[in-house]
Structure formats: structure tokens, C-alpha cells
Amino acid sequence: MKTRLLLLAFILVLATAACIGWFIWFRGSMTDGTLPLYLTWHDDPTTTMTVCWLSGTPDSPQPHVFYHAKGDDTWHRAVGKARPFPHTGQTINHVDLTGLQPGTRYEFLTSETGEFFTFETLPATLDAPLRFVEGGDAADDFEITDRMNALAGKRDPAFVVLGGDLAYCNGEPGRANRWTTFFQSMHRHLRAPDGRLIPVIVAIGNHEVRLRDKARWPENLPADAKTRNDLSAAFHAAFPFPGDPAFGVIDVGDYLSLVFLDSNHLTPVAGAQTEWLARTLEERRGRPNVLPVYHVPAYPSKNDYDHYTSKDIRKNWVPLFEEAGLRLAFEHHGHTFKITHPIRDGKVDPDGIVYVGDGAWGVKPREVHPVDQTWYLSKAGNIQHLHEVTLEPGRRTVESISIDGETLNTFSQTVP
Numbered sequence: 001m002k003t004r005l006l007l008l009a010f011i012l013v014l015a016t017a018a019c020i021g022w023f024i025w026f027r028g029s030m031t032d033g034t035l036p037l038y039l040t041w042h043d044d045p046t047t048t049m050t051v052c053w054l055s056g057t058p059d060s061p062q063p064h065v066f067y068h069a070k071g072d073d074t075w076h077r078a079v080g081k082a083r084p085f086p087h088t089g090q091t092i093n094h095v096d097l098t099g100l101q102p103g104t105r106y107e108f109l110t111s112e113t114g115e116f117f118t119f120e121t122l123p124a125t126l127d128a129p130l131r132f133v134e135g136g137d138a139a140d141d142f143e144i145t146d147r148m149n150a151l152a153g154k155r156d157p158a159f160v161v162l163g164g165d166l167a168y169c170n171g172e173p174g175r176a177n178r179w180t181t182f183f184q185s186m187h188r189h190l191r192a193p194d195g196r197l198i199p200v201i202v203a204i205g206n207h208e209v210r211l212r213d214k215a216r217w218p219e220n221l222p223a224d225a226k227t228r229n230d231l232s233a234a235f236h237a238a239f240p241f242p243g244d245p246a247f248g249v250i251d252v253g254d255y256l257s258l259v260f261l262d263s264n265h266l267t268p269v270a271g272a273q274t275e276w277l278a279r280t281l282e283e284r285r286g287r288p289n290v291l292p293v294y295h296v297p298a299y300p301s302k303n304d305y306d307h308y309t310s311k312d313i314r315k316n317w318v319p320l321f322e323e324a325g326l327r328l329a330f331e332h333h334g335h336t337f338k339i340t341h342p343i344r345d346g347k348v349d350p351d352g353i354v355y356v357g358d359g360a361w362g363v364k365p366r367e368v369h370p371v372d373q374t375w376y377l378s379k380a381g382n383i384q385h386l387h388e389v390t391l392e393p394g395r396r397t398v399e400s401i402s403i404d405g406e407t408l409n410t411f412s413q414t415v416p
């Protein structure tokens with residue numbers, strides 16, 4: 001009898017230890033205690049907000065968000081959708097808040113957290129300077145990512161644009177948990193000085209897509225939505241915009257259009273996407289800030305100038321940019337800092353387009369082409385950075401800031 005009691009006690013101790021061990025493992029694998037919650041847009045940023053978060057279980061109840069405008073005692077409830085987050089056993093929740101007031105601060109909490117958060121919608125008109133931060137190649141090294149997110153938050157931007165290569169998961173099941181860390185880094189560090197969460201809008205990059213036979217790209221890019229989604233399931237689950245196909249435009253009032261493009265990752269540069277781009281630019285002719293964002297650069301500071309995608313972009317998109325009178329484009333992928341000379345018709349022209357890049361947010365930087373021997377480069381360097389863009393009536397300014405907070409470059413452009 002005594003032996004059996006001892007055995008039972010031993011089993012209980014073992015079971016308890018296993019439970020504690022599992023819990024510690026689960027917490028460690030799922031979270032460091034930071035909530036994987038972030039904000040984004042797929043609709044009008046002046047009147048909507050999309051609240052997204054990961055749940056640690058595969059079966060999440062219907063998610064909802066309670067919210068109210070600061071200073072208004074009336075609370076509203078919005079119900080969203082939950083779906084499995086690929087290869088993680090977790091659930092991704094998206095809740096759209098609609099019918100919001102422009103330029104207004106809101107407070108909210110979700111159905112799964114008792115913590116209150118705040119955000120601000122964008123203003124409907126550009127009456128005061130509006131600042132946003134731009135970068136790319138966001139999270140190959142999370143230690144660097146945390147620092148850059150914190151730097152971006154300190155700059156107090158209205159939102160952040162990330163131009164592809166986000167969590168570096170490559171669509172691989174074994175790397176899917178990197179998304180959790182990516183969301184947690186945004187949640188913890190990408191905070192304005194007043195504590196509000198800063199929304200993020202993203203473009204697609206090569207590391208959002210499962211690698212295939214690259215030698216056959218871009219001719220062999222998938223023609224159907226199911227294959228595109230299979231190759232990039234977590235990216236599509238995480239961000240409702242750009243969705244499928246992975247290009248689209250976000251219009252903000254009558255003063256800003258961010259044109260997100262897919263540089264041969266799931267959609268060929270040439271063909272239907274270029275035709276869409278032509279229509280999109282034509283419809284926005286005369287708007288003061290029409291800004292393309294895409295991953296692979298037309299004018300690379302690190303990568304090969306004759307890379308097929310760079311050539312595709314220079315052949316198909318750049319003439320449309322120039323014809324539409326654009327003056328600024330955001331490029332990435334090189335893990336370098338870059339400012340080009342203004343370029344038009346394949347040469348330096350003061351009325352041309354300045355291409356800024358090349359994506360070194362959360363990555364180890366790479367060496368650049370020699371600036372004095374590369375006709376289109378004005379400045380370049382192997383340094384992590386962000387680009388802070390300030391929009392004002394009649395003018396915009398781009399200040400590039402290193403991870404140490406040092407100003408690397410500043411230039412202004414007059415706008416219609």
C-alpha cells in the first residue's frame with residue numbers, strides 16, 4: 001500500500017512538473033508576455049481602423065472590439081473574423097472599425113484583453129503637417145527590429161509603411177512563429193510618445209513568399225489566387241491589405257495616395273499589374289502626393305542593376321511614374337541606405353524622380369555600390385535607417401534617420 005502511494009505521489013509530481021514545463025514552453029514559444037496585437041488599414045484611413053491580434057489557441061470565439069472616441073462616453077462594439085494562422089496552431093483575429101471620425105483619437109479594448117489601447121485616424125484634409133515613417137526589410141534580426149521600431153515610435157508618426165520582407169518566414173511552416181515575434185515587436189516598441197499604437201501598412205517582398213524554382217520566375221508566377229495564397233498564406237492571413245493580388249492603393253483624403261506594388265513576388269511586374277498601375281495613376285492625376293511603394297529597386301544600391309526585376313520595373317513602371325509626374329518612390333530589398341539623384345528618361349534630371357531606399361530596418365546592413373562610380377546614386381551607405389516623410393500643403397520633406405538617431409539626409413520637394 002505504501003509503495004502504491006509513493007508511486008502515485010511520484011506520478012503526480014511528474015505530471016505537475018510536465019504541466020509547468022509545458023506552460024513555460026508554451027508561453028516561451030507563443031509570447032514573451034507581449035500581446036501580438038497590431039493595427040493596419042485596408043480601407044479609408046480617415047474613417048476606419050483594422051485591429052488585428054493573434055490568439056494562442058486554434059479555436060478562438062468570434063472576436064470583437066469595444067471602442068469609443070476619446071471624450072465621448074458612448075461605447076461601440078465591432079465584431080470581426082477569426083481564422084487559423086497558418087502553421088502555428090494559433091488564430092488571427094481581424095476586426096474592422098468603420099464610420100470613425102477623421103483625425104480623432106479612439107480608445108479600445110478587445111474581447112480577449114482587459115487592457116485599453118489608443119489610436120488616431122488620419123485627418124481628412126492636410127491642414128497641418130502630417131508625418132509618416134517609411135522603411136523595409138523589417139525583421140531578419142529582431143534585436144535590431146526592436147530598436148528601429150522604438151526609434152520609429154519616438155518620431156511620433158501618424159503611421160508606418162513597410163515595403164516588404166517583414167518577418168522573414170519565406171512562407172515556411174518551420175519559420176511561421178517568427179510572425180508572432182514580429183507582431184509583438186510592433187506592439188511593444190512601435191508606440192508614439194503618448195502611448196498610442198501606430199498603424200502599419202505593408203507591401204509584399206520576396207521573404208513573404210515560399211521559394212520555388214526561381215530560375216523560372218517571373219514567367220512562372222502563379223496564375224490563380226489559390227496558388228498565390230498557398231505560397232504566401234501567413235502574409236495574407238496577417239494583413240488584409242494588399243490582399244490578392246498583392247498590389248493596391250490606399251487613398252487618404254485628397255492629399256495622399258500610397259500605391260503598393262508587387263515586384264515579381266506573386267504577380268508579374270508586366271501585364272495586368274502594369275495596366276492597373278496606368279489606370280490608378282491616371283485616376284489620381286493632380287493629387288499632391290502619389291507615392292509608389294515596392295520591394296525590389298529599379299535603381300539598386302546593392303543589387304545588380306541588370307537584375308530582371310529591376311529591368312522590368314524600369315521598363316514597365318518607371319515610364320508611367322514619369323508620365324504621371326511623380327517625384328518620389330520608395331524601394332527596398334538591398335539592406336542599405338540610398339538616395340538617388342532625381343532621374344528622368346534614364347538620366348539625372350532636376351525634375352525627375354528621387355528613389356529612396358533600400359530597406360535596412362531590421363537587418364544587418366550590406367555594402368553598397370560605389371556612390372562616385374554609380375551615375376544614379378546621390379547618397380548610399382551600409383546603415384540601418386528609416387525615412388521620415390512630412391507632408392504639408394505645397395511641399396513634402398524626406399528626412400532619413402539612422403538607427404542611432406543621426407540625420408543622414410534631408411530633402412524637400414514642392415508638390416501641386
Ligand SMILES: [Fe+2]
Pocket residue numbers: 165205206207295332333334
Ligand atoms: Fe528582399
